[in-house]
Amino acid sequence: MFAGCETDTVPVRIGGKWTVKIIICLKAGPRRFSELQTPLRGITPKVLTESLRALERDGFIMRTAHAEIPPRVEYELTPLGRTLFEPMAAFCDWRRAHLSELLDARETYEHRVPTA
Amino acid sequence: MFAGCETDTVPVRIGGKWTVKIIICLKAGPRRFSELQTPLRGITPKVLTESLRALERDGFIMRTAHAEIPPRVEYELTPLGRTLFEPMAAFCDWRRAHLSELLDARETYEHRVPTA
Numbered sequence: 001m002f003a004g005c006e007t008d009t010v011p012v013r014i015g016g017k018w019t020v021k022i023i024i025c026l027k028a029g030p031r032r033f034s035e036l037q038t039p040l041r042g043i044t045p046k047v048l049t050e051s052l053r054a055l056e057r058d059g060f061i062m063r064t065a066h067a068e069i070p071p072r073v074e075y076e077l078t079p080l081g082r083t084l085f086e087p088m089a090a091f092c093d094w095r096r097a098h099l100s101e102l103l104d105a106r107e108t109y110e111h112r113v114p115t116a
Numbered sequence: 117m118f119a120g121c122e123t124d125t126v127p128v129r130i131g132g133k134w135t136v137k138i139i140i141c142l143k144a145g146p147r148r149f150s151e152l153q154t155p156l157r158g159i160t161p162k163v164l165t166e167s168l169r170a171l172e173r174d175g176f177i178m179r180t181a182h183a184e185i186p187p188r189v190e191y192e193l194t195p196l197g198r199t200l201f202e203p204m205a206a207f208c209d210w211r212r213a214h215l216s217e218l219l220d221a222r223e224t225y226e227h228r229v230p231t232a
Binding site for chain 1: 203
């Protein structure tokens, strides 16, 4: 083992491609499925359902089915879900500060002389 | 568009499953391919190659082929790559503080009465 190589005792995968976007969409309050679909352009109903279920499973969101006709189901962040805003903000800060360097690197990489 | 739903003008996907682990393994200095394989138990050579290429493309690591016999190739973090430690630390802090809540939520979810 090399210095600095930490191993996770519990390897836990948190979130998928849409996790951050969904959490941001729920920041202002509860949303219905269709109210999430609109801002999350490009997400299929199947993937949104799976993403919401994964977030519920991890305790980040709560699903509430209101006993109304027609039935109304809402999703909202739990207190645990709201704790994610802090590390997410650290990545947003990073993005703002360094995204252009990353994009420059990609541009350079694509145009470099190929090596074996 | 709902309040709080930010859309990315440039959607950029940073890193895959192994990104964080590789970056941690390179923290102490340059490493050869085989020196990464050992601590990253479970990674296949194909996936390690792809992951290193993606990190190089994004400007996070530099690949140096030393003109020696036998040839020696080393990977090391660039200054841009080192800037990732700050947001990564924010997530490690989150993990330390909240991982048990997440695992409890998963446990509860798995054992709850299934709903439609």
